[in-house]
Amino acid sequence: MNNNNQALVSPDLVQALDALDEWLVVVDAQARIVFLNQPYAHFLGLKRDEVYGQPVIEVIENTQMHRVVETGQPELSRLQEVRGRHMIANRYPIRQGGKVVGGIGTVLFHDTHEWRQMNTQIKALVSELDFYRRALDKEQTGARFHLNDLIGRSPQIQKVNEKIKKVAAGDASVLIRGESGTGKELYAHALHLLSERSRGPFIKINCAAIPENLLEAELFGYEEGAFTGAKKGGKQGKFQLADGGTLFLDEIGDMPLSMQAKLLRVLQDREVEAVGSNRLVKVDVRLVTATHQPLEKRVELGEFREDLYYRINVVSVELPPLRERREDIPALAEHFLNRLANRTGRRAPKLTAQALTRMLEYAWPGNVREMENAIESAFYLSQGHKISLQALPAALMEGLEVPEPVVYRGTLKERLAAAEKQILEEALLACDGNRLLAAKLLGISKTSLYDKLAKHLLNIDL
Numbered sequence: 001m002n003n004n005n006q007a008l009v010s011p012d013l014v015q016a017l018d019a020l021d022e023w024l025v026v027v028d029a030q031a032r033i034v035f036l037n038q039p040y041a042h043f044l045g046l047k048r049d050e051v052y053g054q055p056v057i058e059v060i061e062n063t064q065m066h067r068v069v070e071t072g073q074p075e076l077s078r079l080q081e082v083r084g085r086h087m088i089a090n091r092y093p094i095r096q097g098g099k100v101v102g103g104i105g106t107v108l109f110h111d112t113h114e115w116r117q118m119n120t121q122i123k124a125l126v127s128e129l130d131f132y133r134r135a136l137d138k139e140q141t142g143a144r145f146h147l148n149d150l151i152g153r154s155p156q157i158q159k160v161n162e163k164i165k166k167v168a169a170g171d172a173s174v175l176i177r178g179e180s181g182t183g184k185e186l187y188a189h190a191l192h193l194l195s196e197r198s199r200g201p202f203i204k205i206n207c208a209a210i211p212e213n214l215l216e217a218e219l220f221g222y223e224e225g226a227f228t229g230a231k232k233g234g235k236q237g238k239f240q241l242a243d244g245g246t247l248f249l250d251e252i253g254d255m256p257l258s259m260q261a262k263l264l265r266v267l268q269d270r271e272v273e274a275v276g277s278n279r280l281v282k283v284d285v286r287l288v289t290a291t292h293q294p295l296e297k298r299v300e301l302g303e304f305r306e307d308l309y310y311r312i313n314v315v316s317v318e319l320p321p322l323r324e325r326r327e328d329i330p331a332l333a334e335h336f337l338n339r340l341a342n343r344t345g346r347r348a349p350k351l352t353a354q355a356l357t358r359m360l361e362y363a364w365p366g367n368v369r370e371m372e373n374a375i376e377s378a379f380y381l382s383q384g385h386k387i388s389l390q391a392l393p394a395a396l397m398e399g400l401e402v403p404e405p406v407v408y409r410g411t412l413k414e415r416l417a418a419a420e421k422q423i424l425e426e427a428l429l430a431c432d433g434n435r436l437l438a439a440k441l442l443g444i445s446k447t448s449l450y451d452k453l454a455k456h457l458l459n460i461d462l
């Protein structure tokens with residue numbers, strides 16, 4: 001398609017398209033803007049002449065026009081957020097002789113008042129959806145991550161994967177160890193999904209997040225009236241919920257000693273007694289635990305029961321910190337960027353070589369979780385297709401001198417003149433101010449040298 005909007009849209013047609021209530025954008029085969037109607041330019045706060053020829057992705061937030069041109073597939077009634085407003089967009093490819101030569105996108109809205117009302121409703125719906133999504137994530141009881149979903153092919157991770165595959169079958173208790181953020185919970189999911197219990201429930205509880213006085217009721221459940229504030233009808237404990245499946249006790253190293261004794265009894269007898277009840281109920285649960293604590297040390301200090309330590313640690317899987325498997329960093333970064341791109345509808349940006357180098361050098365004390373957060377903040381701070389070193393969080397910059405972004409000062413003519421002046425000065429210095437010699441050195445005539453000296457107001461007499 002012709003890149004010149006004058007040829008594409010005649011003045012009469014421009015007038016007609018500017019009169020529309022709908023907002024309209026047309027792009028060429030390279031997804032560069034060739035036409036924007038006036039109402040859309042006004043909403044975007046742009047002078048349309050200034051954006052013609054620019055990639056649409058750099059001009060319109062969350063646009064998908066580039067995808068339509070790439071895939072040749074129309075996108076209808078898509079929600080698009082621009083400048084804080086939710087709008088409905090239709091996007092179509094433009095074909096010539098079967099070939100996609102561009103795309104046309106429209107944004108639909110009604111009168112401003114109606115639109116505002118609709119926008120408020122959509123905003124409320126989106127935030128409600130977000131609320132339930134988060135609540136569901138928190139309450140999520142099933143296992144969601146398979147071994148194949150876990151990123152990392154370093155030799156250290158391959159070893160972990162092999163071990164997980166080996167121990168998954170059978171009922172041995174598995175203790176997953178590793179620094180915070182190394183992926184212990186993800187591996188617990190994967191272990192469950194590989195086990196014979198994969199069709200059963202996967203129940204998780206974080207022992208560090210629950211106050212000591214509530215932990216027992218959470219683990220073993222309670223009867224109605226067991227304590228003030230107890231729910232009518234009582235509540236099942238995580239052990240009962242995990243019956244036939246896997247119970248994942250996260251941060252087991254933080255479990256108080258009194259609870260450790262109760263847990264040990266349940267593991268030995270394979271039956272639980274709800275708080276306020278005197279009935280023992282049989283449970284068939286496979287136990288997977290995780291901790292970042294040095295458990296042996298805690299046993300020595302008398303803070304963790306030795307008998308419980310042996311019972312949970314039948315098989316131990318050690319997850320290496322990220323700094324010991326740096327070769328996984330590029331793949332993890334790409335994975336997180338693609339996921340963010342999918343969620344937001346933006347094209348996934350790439351890390352610049354400098355940013356990636358820094359990520360490869362950094363120690364990542366918070367491991368994969370810290371990296372995930374770093375990528376997320378850099379994603380939202382960057383607008384184009386690249387994530388630069390400067391967009392990375394401050395922690396990664398400590399002890400690093402960040403180079404100033406290159407700024408071009410002056411026009412080509414001015415910069416050439418400055419370079420010429422410097423060359424003349426150097427030549428004169430090298431020849432002790434002898435102009436004849438300097439002209440020879442520079443391969444120009446004496447007259448030409450004099451002209452140039454006059455031009456640069458140089459009068460060096462050494």
Ligand SMILES: Nc1ncnc2c1ncn2[C@@H]1O[C@H](COP(=O)(O)OP(=O)(O)OP(=O)(O)O)[C@@H](O)[C@H]1O
Pocket residue numbers: 149150151152178179180181182183184185186187250290291292335368369372
């Ligand atoms: N191999 C991996 N592939 C993809 N994402 C990963 C991987 N490992 C960890 N993550 C991500 O890193 C974050 C931390 O993982 P997870 O919660 O499993 O770590 P953890 O070791 O259990 O942390 P903590 O000890 O703090 O509970 C999660 O958001 C997870 O999605």
